[in-house]
Amino acid sequence: MNLQYKPQEIEKKWQKYWEVNRTFSSRLKKDKEKYYLLEMFPYTSGSIHMGHVRNYVIGDVLARYKWMRGFNVLHPIGFDAFGLPAENAAIEKGIHPREWTYRNIKILEGQLKQLGISYDWEREVITCDEDYYRWNQWFFIKFYKKGLVYRKKALANWCPTCRTVLANEQVINNRCYRCGSLIQQKELTQWFLKITEYAEELLEEIENLAHWPPTVKKMQVNWIGRSEGMEIKFKLTENSVEIPVFTTRPDTIFGATYLVLSPHHPLVKEAIRKNVKIEKEVERMKREQLIKGDVEKRGIISGLWAINPVNEEKIPIWIANYVLMEYGTGAIMAVPAHDERDFEFAKKYGLPIRVVVSPPYWNHNQNSLKEAYMEEGIMVNSAQFNGLSSELARKKISKWMFEQKMATHKVNYKLRDWCISRQRYWGTPIPIVYCSRCGVVPVPEENLPVKLPFDVQITGKGGSPLKKIDSFVKCLCPKCGREAVRETDTMDTFVDSSWYFLRYASQRGDHLPFTREEVDYWMPVDQYIGGIEHAVLHLLYSRFFTKALRDLGLVKVGEPFSRLLTQGMVIKDGAKMSKSKGNIVDPGQMIKEYGVDAVRGFILFAAPPEVDLEWKKEGLEGIYRFLNRVWRLVTSNLRIKATYEGERQWKFWKFEKIYSSTKNKEEIELQRMIHKTIKKVTEDIEQRFHFNTALASLMELVNFLYGYSFKGSLMYKESLQVLLLLLYPFTPHICQELAERTGYRGDLSKHPWPEYEDKFLKKDKVTIVIQVNGKIRDRMVIPISEGRETVEREALNRERIKRYIQGKSIKRVIHVPLKLVNIVAG
RNA sequence: GCCGAAGUGGCGGAAUUGGCAGACGCGCAUGAUUCAGGGUCAUGUGGAGGUAACUCCAUGGGGGUUCAAAUCCCCCCUUCGGCACCA
Structure with a gap:
């Protein structure tokens, strides 16, 4: 057996194990409490960057934790696959958008799997799949029939570089949100979704979103602008x-x-x-x-x-x-x-x-x-x-x-209707036919999907590429059967992302985009994680879509995301990573050098999730050192295994010592340390997502275990096991490997999370701070059972204190039990 | 201009309810390791003064509330984000 920590080897091993055993696939289980965890899916450009890594790693901690807590976890992933960069690639490299996209998806899948995220890959959603975008068209028709879709001539935001119009939400400081070009106003006839019909409800329900960041809520309130x-x-x-x-x-x-x-x-x-x-x-x-x-x-x-x-x-x-x-x-x-x-x-x-x-x-x-x-x-x-x-x-x-x-x-309201027409090829065709006799005719549901033709010339010149494909444009009017023409605009890709979370929950509907039963079981998303840049884009559109689908009787919920966490950017040298600044750190390279557990650990340790994170190689090395310390700590105490009842294989660790009383002074202290750490890590994950302080307390535990005198004891062995359980959500591969080496058989994500007990947290003595006029002058150690009078008398009798109160009269003594005594003298 | 968030050692950050400021990590220093380097281990590390015990100062700046303020209130400064003729 290898005694050195070789992250790359063990990481591959366990990633394969999770894949083969379908460890994280989820099924509808009505008797179990569900937990739907979602991170914003990536766009299918070249490769993942540190921002993605951060997003997904934060999610993975929660997912693995919830698994251990016994929840029925849904943690899916997919790809936002329609969009302009695919067409730009076609122009620049002569590669077909579809080919470019699927090639990228292959790369991205590999990179995501390298991160060891606990995804249920069986539910993968790819928005450019015909089986997905057909439902965009289906919704469009449903909305059309309900009067939620209309066409009008209006001033539209035209991006000259992307050669398409944009919705108001996609214009930032009068520039295109994607390419940064100055926006021009053009009068054009476009398709709109009537988001303004929901303005009041979208506004009103913001205050019910108790677990959304106040800034995001404020931005939406301002955007709606009642x-x-x-x-x-x-x-x-x-x-x-x-x-x-x-x-x-x-x-x-x-x-x-x-x-x-x-x-x-x-x-x-x-x-x-x-x-x-x-x-x-x-x-x-x-x-x-x-x-x-x-x-x-x-x-x-x-x-x-x-x-x-x-x-x-x-x-x-x-x-x-x-x-x-x-x-x-x-x-x-x-x-x-x-x-x-x-x-x-x-x-x-x-x-x-x-x-x-x-x-x-x-x-x-x-x-x-x-x-x-x-x-x-x-x-x-x-x-x-x-x-x-x-x-x-x-x-x-x-x-x-x-x-x-x-x-x-x-x-x-300041909110305007959502312009969804795009004069582009790589998107969902708008299912509308124009007939000289019947006028604007929606494509009947049974004729869907309107397939996006493959054979296309993308030159970047002229209007929408679809306009030039005769076989696509020319069609028969569904109403009168005469010759007619198709709408050649495609839909804004934000339509795709407005309901993908529903498709994750259920992909089995043949006549419906999802089954009511599954969607009602999994929805709403319990925790959503992503960047704040979507505060009034994707997050507002998705809220609108959910409400519209609810009113169509397709889903029960009116709000898609109960809790939202907006993580900060990953920056380097004080600036956002970008090609032009040349400050990009390649996740793949870091994983190659230090292993993904160290990369995960660093991202989680360096800052709480909601603030920007400065990438520092020295910090990464610090975590790598820590993981090595854990590795050595556990492997060097492997021989303890034999002393543990001779058991060779067990699925669950049954802790005997850390949950029972002992008279040994050292053990009492170890026990308290363990329970204190369980409490701290549990609360930091559960209440605040402060993974940095959770990891800090685990480092303290490791430091403590290094210095502990009786390493051969059973309680020590149990402590190491608890350490592996607590650390598992953060750096799963190393923990899983070490667990196996200590004899554990099975997956740690299915092992119950350790519980702390208050009775083991109590100390019998405590240090009390003594202040004179608010300044700390002394400290004393007292038994916690000591009463108020005794503590105050003791404090006043301290030699050091006497020096400060000499010649003064004592006006007041403030006593905060178990914390401090403040003597007010003058 | 309006709205919002943030400002703590050399650096990232901790301090959860107003109660020991600086946890943990990085960096740095000293030492150990049958002394290349690296690794590992140990100790120290906010600033100023003092041989020392110790003292004073310190959470962007100024004021206030309180026995007690990084934390609450008022004013100002800086940085970042959102909106920007929305009547």
Whole structure:
């Protein structure tokens, strides 16, 4: 038998063992408590990086721990396999996207298996498989029938590099989330999923997500951007046509000195008809609105006038570039005194500014305002509402306008519908046919899937590659049977990832994407782990999808993920690892040098999961040293085996000594150390995912075991066994190998997790800190049974303490039992 | 600009409920190992002062609450993240 720690050998051995024995495959077992653990699946680009490794290793600790806890664990893996990089590879290397993708999957599978993660590989999901994407189409049709899918012409985010449109969520700082190119606005007809229909529920249920990171929840709240206010109807002076405007500040309506229309507002055409001279300026403003970001405010008088319903005042209507058509009604009432944008605009064009909410410092001079006053104050210039606080006036004016039918209550959301059309090849074809006679016709369910054709030329030029495939485009109308054409756009790949967790749970439905029974058993995901970059992308889409599927009667749950852990990045030299910075650390190389257990151990030890992790080779070496220490500790005490009742094989370790009382002083201390460590490791895994401190306490245990005097004892042997059990979720291969060498037969993941008992944690003596006026001056060791008076008397009698309280009177003695005594003297 | 998170030794980080600041690891130093190196083992390691016992200072900065603050409150600084004409 090899006495040296050779990680590469034992790791291969056990990975094979797990695969052959299907150790981690899971079945529906209704009598057992389930635990669905999920990590965000990888995209099928070249190879896995340290970020993936971190994600999956964190998950694996929990999975193996839960197995040991007796849960029926589901821990699946698969691949996010549709997407643009496959097409880019086709352009650059002339390789077909499908071939490129499956070739990468093979590589990734190998790399993932090298990490020794406890996946149930039998449930692997690959989103570009026909058997998967057909269900995207099936959902699309279901949504279509329910009115959750629609087509509209609208300004869309166009990425010139990816040559496709993007959803709002995929535009970060006006750049493409994938390639970083500046986004252009283009008016195009696209398919949308009606996520806004669920805006209210998506928002409301955020607060029920008790185990989601507050930052993610906050980001979703902001993204949905609910705002409550009034829609007020202004009328044109000439023909009483209504112009509704949205405001959250109805209390400021008496301060409205003009209205502003977005250049895209329908009334603008009317204004141009009357005064052609403004057309050029309007067109210019439209162009300016295509660029997001800081553009100087610009406007023009429309020539139209409106009546303020509350005071019958005639006010001018402007057209300006700072009013968006996509939000509210595309028109606003401008209250320059109390809105900074209107203020800026009014100053530029010399428009009247009328204070209606008086600031506390205000001198009642209407021209004295230096900037818009946006806080609360006392109402002025507001007829019957003068003198009220603006807060109260907001309610009263709303109520009054509502009764007078001048306005209605209104809630607006920043959230926009999800644009899912992509002008790309490598994705799910949108199952729609356009017939010159019947119009837009959804492909009937029984005709699904609409297969993605294999024979394609991907050049990167022109429109969608599918457009050029006649055999795909030309088809017969499912309704009338005449010649028709297919939709050539494919779906956003975020559709794929919006329900893959359901497919993991059940893959057996022939007529359905999954069986209700299995999905209802496994869902929701008990713990989801992934990067924070999906806070408002994948995580919001998946929540929406789950709710929509629930309303279609396909699943029971309305929220997919009960607990979410967003892990930090892996960085090197203070920056995210990237090719351009040349600071990439290859996981494969590290595994080759130190073994995967050391890589896992380092990742888990160097930082708690939610913060960024700085990659340090020295740190990795530290863990490698630790694993060697464990290895030597156990292998050098192997001979103990013979002393253990001569047993040669056993499946479960039955601990006799560490759970029974002893009078031996050394043993009592060892026992306490063991139970303390069990407690610490259990709580760190269970409550906080603080694997770094769990490992630290295991290191302390190892240090302690090194220094322990009676290594031949049975309790010592049991301690080593407990060590292997506690360490197993973190670095499973070495533990499994050492367990085998100590005679254990079976898989440690099926061995019960050790339990601690409080009675073995108790010490009979404890060190008490003695403070004088809050400063530590002495310490003493006392029996824990000692009463309050005795402890305080002892403390006051200490020589060192007497020095500090000499000549002073004792005002108070604060006594925190078993911790400290603080003497307040003066 | 608005919203949010974080700031602790030379470094990564610990301190779970307001109660011993710096666990554990890296690095460094000294020693041991039938002295190449490496490995391993042992000891030490926040700063300043002192021969020493010991004293003082210290959790981004300033104030406060408290017997007691890394932890709670107020102001400010720095870094990172999100949003950005959303009326």
